[in-house]
Amino acid sequence: MASEFGAILKDWRKTRRFSQLDLSLEAEMSARHLSFLESGRANPSREMVLRLSEALQLPRPAANQALNAAGFAPVYPSLSDDAPELAPVHQAISAMLDHHDPFPGYAIDRHWNVVNSNQGAQMLLALASPGGPANLIDILINSAGLDLIKNWDEVAILSLSRLRTEILELGGDEQLSALAGRLASHERVRKVDMASVNLNQAVIPTIFQVGENRLSLFSVIAQFGSVLDIRAGETRIELMFPMDEATVQFFAR
Structure with a gap:
């Protein structure tokens, strides 16, 4: 069963109209490992989530969501206007x-x-x-x-x-x-x-x-x-x- 992170990754890959091969080349990783991440057979490291977020050009809220789904703290803050x-x-x-x-x-x-x-x-x-x-x-x-x-x-x-x-x-x-x-x-x-x-x-x-x-x-x-x-x-x-x-x-x- 696909993990929450795997589902997010797959949805964004389709949104960006990347094949698994396209995204793996963009993120400098193997297509096999990408497939495992999408299916939930492998768990990503924090570095891998950030690398994929950059390759997919994720908006910052979406990158935070992907990190959270993979079990990591968000990296982009959301401060109040008067901070x-x-x-x-x-x-x-x-x-x-x-x-x-x-x-x-x-x-x-x-x-x-x-x-x-x-x-x-x-x-x-x-x-x-x-x-x-x-x-x-x-x-x-x-x-x-x-x-x-x-x-x-x-x-x-x-x-x-x-x-x-x-x-x-x-x-x-x-x-x-x-x-x-x-x-x-x-x-x-x-x-x-x-x-x-x-x-x-x-x-x-x-x-x-x-x-x-x-x-x-x-x-x-x-x-x-x-x-x-x-x-x-x-x-x-x-x-x-x-x-x-x-x-x-x-x-x-």
Whole structure:
């Protein structure tokens, strides 16, 4: 009978579309030993669990789950937001966002909830969802009936593609799947003619209409490379940059 670890290993191998031979080569181990681990005929060492987690590119919560199933303590912490150890991380996020002003910048968690933002972003978020949700997908959905995002269809299709990619990389996520389902089922998204969506562009901006001002912005997304805490390590900082001089001048004013 397969062990709990063996079942987790097999599920993730299939999720990543690896054969046993593919994974054994990636993890530099024998296919026979991998087969024994999946079937429960062999038990992994802590080093082997970590090696397989790296080969499968497991999200940190999944790596912790695999370690626990194999009888080992988790290696990735999950601290509270106010933990002293995370103060430098929060300071770094705030510094990045503040230095990016007046152009919009915000930090989002794994489920696209806005956890921090600068003044430029707060202005746009207030226009899109005044007093409403602080989740970017909810904000996008709520703005469908407004004239705020001129290329709403394009932005929605790209956001849906990004959501689905993230769900695949995470091996599934109920909250992200629910957000993707809501966006995919939106009337405007269902009516999008994909032939009319120009994806053959070097940069695809989000185009806002603010009064008489047409603002064109593209995003750069950053994540921490050396933060092992699960939630902090999943935080993404999205900085929006102007595509033209008119957008530069608007935010400068």
